[in-house]
Amino acid sequence: MSAQHFDNPEITFQPDHSGGTGKIWKIFWVLSLLTIIELALGFFLYAKHGDLGYVTVLSTKCAIAILTLAKAYYIVSVFMHLGDEVRNLIMTIVVPLVLFVWFIIAFLADGNSWKNLRNTNAGSKPNQTEQIQKETNEKAEH
Amino acid sequence: MSTTAIPSGTKWWSGGKSPFNVSYGKVMMWYFLMSDAFTFGAFLISYGTIRFSVNHWADPNHVFNAFPFAGHANLPLAFVSLMTFILIFSSVTMVLAVHEGHHMNRKGVEKYMFMTILGGIAFLSCQAWEWTHLLTGEHVAMLSDGSLGVLPTTVKANPWGADLSHTEILAALQKSTHEQLVEIASTLHHGTQAVAHNVSALSNQELINQISNSELLHATHSGPIAFGGYFFGITGFHGFHVFSGVIINIVMYLKTKLGHFDQRGHYEMIEKAGLYWHFVDLVWVFVFLCFYLV
Numbered sequence: 001m002s003a004q005h006f007d008n009p010e011i012t013f014q015p016d017h018s019g020g021t022g023k024i025w026k027i028f029w030v031l032s033l034l035t036i037i038e039l040a041l042g043f044f045l046y047a048k049h050g051d052l053g054y055v056t057v058l059s060t061k062c063a064i065a066i067l068t069l070a071k072a073y074y075i076v077s078v079f080m081h082l083g084d085e086v087r088n089l090i091m092t093i094v095v096p097l098v099l100f101v102w103f104i105i106a107f108l109a110d111g112n113s114w115k116n117l118r119n120t121n122a123g124s125k126p127n128q129t130e131q132i133q134k135e136t137n138e139k140a141e142h
Numbered sequence: 143m144s145t146t147a148i149p150s151g152t153k154w155w156s157g158g159k160s161p162f163n164v165s166y167g168k169v170m171m172w173y174f175l176m177s178d179a180f181t182f183g184a185f186l187i188s189y190g191t192i193r194f195s196v197n198h199w200a201d202p203n204h205v206f207n208a209f210p211f212a213g214h215a216n217l218p219l220a221f222v223s224l225m226t227f228i229l230i231f232s233s234v235t236m237v238l239a240v241h242e243g244h245h246m247n248r249k250g251v252e253k254y255m256f257m258t259i260l261g262g263i264a265f266l267s268c269q270a271w272e273w274t275h276l277l278t279g280e281h282v283a284m285l286s287d288g289s290l291g292v293l294p295t296t297v298k299a300n301p302w303g304a305d306l307s308h309t310e311i312l313a314a315l316q317k318s319t320h321e322q323l324v325e326i327a328s329t330l331h332h333g334t335q336a337v338a339h340n341v342s343a344l345s346n347q348e349l350i351n352q353i354s355n356s357e358l359l360h361a362t363h364s365g366p367i368a369f370g371g372y373f374f375g376i377t378g379f380h381g382f383h384v385f386s387g388v389i390i391n392i393v394m395y396l397k398t399k400l401g402h403f404d405q406r407g408h409y410e411m412i413e414k415a416g417l418y419w420h421f422v423d424l425v426w427v428f429v430f431l432c433f434y435l436v
Contacts, residue, residue, distance in 0.1 A: 004246050004408040010160040013148045017244035024241065028234045035230070039223055042435045046203045046218050061436045068431045072424055079237045079420045081413075082172075088154055089162040093172050100183055107187045111194030119197065 015084060027078045034067050034074075041067075171414045175421045178383075182425050185379065186432050189372040200302030200369050202434050205295065208275050222434045225268045226426065232261025233423040236391075240416045243409025248398060251412060255395040258419065262388035269381050273374070280329045282361040284310075289317040290361060292325045297370040303363030308354070311361050315350045323349040330358045373433060380429055383422045390415050 006014065041064050045057065052060075077083035082090055117123065154161040162169055193199045203218035210221075235257040242250030276295040283301035285291045290311065293301035306314065315323070327341040327349055341349065353359060394415045403409045 006408050008165055010165050012159040024237050031230050042219050064435050068427055071427050075424050080417055086163045093176055107191045108194050111191035114195035
């Protein structure tokens with residue numbers, strides 16, 4: 001079995017594939033571990049439903065989202081081999097994805113603004129949002 | 143040709159070589175995946191916007207708490223964990239197939255491609271079961287006319303609103319028709335034929351008493367209609383990617399078996415199919431986050 005060889009003018013430097021499968025299995029265990037931690041946090045939110053403050057729930061959900069981003073990084077970098085490519089290719093894929101930062105913040109803020117408008121009759125009934133939030137929470141506790 | 147380390151200070155943009163050091167096909171696969179990431183991202187962000195704009199959204203721990211052959215056991219997160227691990231594992235077998243391809247080992251590529259295809263089919267089967275379970279589910283919820291009825295989870299019905307109080311349930315039952323009351327009572331008895339026949343003979347008041355005193359009654363407001371559309375739309379679009387990924391993998395498996403890649407001298411097609419398959423796993427990581435975990 002010889003290593004594969006590209007007779008392709010687009011590939012100036014042949015990539016190095018002499019490594020074993022050790023790294024693949026290591027990343028498999030990393031991904032499994034991250035998923036198990038996510039599930040543990042999810043069960044924590046479920047088991048303590050109603051007892052947790054707004055900040056605790058939000059920060060737990062943020063922690064789960066960060067773990068998800070870590071999983072995404074390992075899949076793209078190792079399984080999809082983007083980490084082994086030349087910097088030019090990495091940047092042409094990663095830089096456009098920065099748009100998501102604006103995309104997520106702008107649209108979730110827009111959704112939240114819609115909720116405030118709905119609850120306050122388009123701003124004519126201020127301070128209603130918190131009250132409705134409270135009622136919803138109280139109902140959920142029963 | 144032996145493997146060459148890239149010398150530092152290589153002038154990538156001075157001409158005479160590809161500045162990305164990969165084939166045209168692979169660059170285009172990356173660009174396709176990037177555009178697909180924006181499509182999925184737009185769907186998920188749209189879902190997030192609507193979810194942020196309402197006071198009450200369906201609690202995933204209540205919606206997704208079933209497991210095949212487990213009856214009515216309350217098992218939140220269990221089935222979706224199984225689906226997640228199936229997809230992670232099929233990603234591992236895919237990257238192992240790519241690895242075997244690098245070493246021109248046809249038997250190894252065949253073995254791991256076969257396992258990847260099985261993983262994809264297993265995932266699709268799980269999804270089919272989950273969809274059927276939701277579409278045929280029976281949940282007691284308040285309808286738009288204020289009466290109480292039985293709703294499944296579809297693109298037109300969402301029974302996963304906030305819980306109703308006992309007083310609200312009694313008021314809603316008064317507005318329900320005889321047929322609705324019979325349906326609710328049968329649901330509470332898990333719809334056994336004999337019981338269903340029995341309850342239809344009861345008067346409305348007897349039915350209301352039976353329903354409102356039942357330990358099994360769990361009645362809710364209807365939730366925002368958008369829930370079903372987003373859930374079935376996004377998991378369906380992802381499922382369609384898994385399905386087409388399985389088709390692509392089957393084609394790659396057959397081409398490997400026929401020795402096409404050995405003749406070509408490299409297994410780059412397996413790498414490109416692998417990029418697509420890993421992307422499907424990548425999207426699931428975010429679907430899992432947005433629909434099931436938070």
